[in-house]
Amino acid sequence: MKVRKAIFPVAGLGTRFLPATKSSPKEMLALIDKPLVQYVVEEAVASGIEQIIFVTGRTKRAIEDHFDSSPELENHLAEKGKDDTLQAVRELSDMVDIYYVRQKKALGLGHAILCARDFIGNEPFAVLLGDDIIDAPTPCLKQLLDVYEHYKGSVLALEQVPHEQISSYGCVAVNRITDRVMEVTDMVEKPQPAEAPSDLAIIGRYLLTPAIFPILAQQQPGRGGEIQLTDAIKRLSHDEAVYGCLFEGQRHDCGDKLGFLKATVDLALKRDEFKDDFAAYLRHRLC
Numbered sequence: 001m002k003v004r005k006a007i008f009p010v011a012g013l014g015t016r017f018l019p020a021t022k023s024s025p026k027e028m029l030a031l032i033d034k035p036l037v038q039y040v041v042e043e044a045v046a047s048g049i050e051q052i053i054f055v056t057g058r059t060k061r062a063i064e065d066h067f068d069s070s071p072e073l074e075n076h077l078a079e080k081g082k083d084d085t086l087q088a089v090r091e092l093s094d095m096v097d098i099y100y101v102r103q104k105k106a107l108g109l110g111h112a113i114l115c116a117r118d119f120i121g122n123e124p125f126a127v128l129l130g131d132d133i134i135d136a137p138t139p140c141l142k143q144l145l146d147v148y149e150h151y152k153g154s155v156l157a158l159e160q161v162p163h164e165q166i167s168s169y170g171c172v173a174v175n176r177i178t179d180r181v182m183e184v185t186d187m188v189e190k191p192q193p194a195e196a197p198s199d200l201a202i203i204g205r206y207l208l209t210p211a212i213f214p215i216l217a218q219q220q221p222g223r224g225g226e227i228q229l230t231d232a233i234k235r236l237s238h239d240e241a242v243y244g245c246l247f248e249g250q251r252h253d254c255g256d257k258l259g260f261l262k263a264t265v266d267l268a269l270k271r272d273e274f275k276d277d278f279a280a281y282l283r284h285r286l287c
């Protein structure tokens, strides 16, 4: 069955970026001139997703406004003859069908996914986490979809991370099938490095079958007292095969200040409009 729908869990408080995120969502922090969430929505659309549901919380209204039409702004841009900007603003509100549901309590990522159950129904679906911005020739989610179409099972994006960093991620044990595709045999949410079954981390892109929902509905709190998606996928893997995909592309961890800064520099150096000036500036600063 074609994957048409995606869940974006965006109810998190963004405490790592306080005070910037006190009254505006961390998903709206801008990398150059686009909010983080727009990069991820564009990846989903470029991968063929037709409908998105944001699982939001209080203080997240700015995300809804960002993807809504804005007649006043559009009139103003039209009057000023700013046609390119006008087109960019219009494309944003026409890009994809977007729906919203509230996660009323911060009970964890697994619980956030469960909040979108009625919207997803009995279809396979994608989950995209906004902290991970992935710059790739083929969109990361599209790479996962290709694996899904071939193997017909849930697929997780994986990346090898430095051993000491594995405690920040869901970690998997695998049996390799090809260089990039593997079957997941075990999963642990944020293990201590000494207990980690590998250095393969789950990155914020998932394709899941709807069989995950009854499992999530029964899932007990795990790491941090939260209902963990990782724990539910581990149980899913006992019933049906779950695959991992070592995707091609550069991931930026924008949930972290240093990662966010690096992403800004990398993306700026790729933009024609200022890459030469910016590179010259960085060289000057560093010598």
Ligand code: G1P
Binding pocket: 109, 129, 131, 132, 168, 169, 170, 171, 189, 190, 201, 202, 203, 204, 228, 229, 230
């Ligand atoms: C979540 C997941 C974790 C995954 C990570 C990827 O953790 O629980 O398994 O590795 O996203 O970004 P979070 O970063 O939300 O704490």
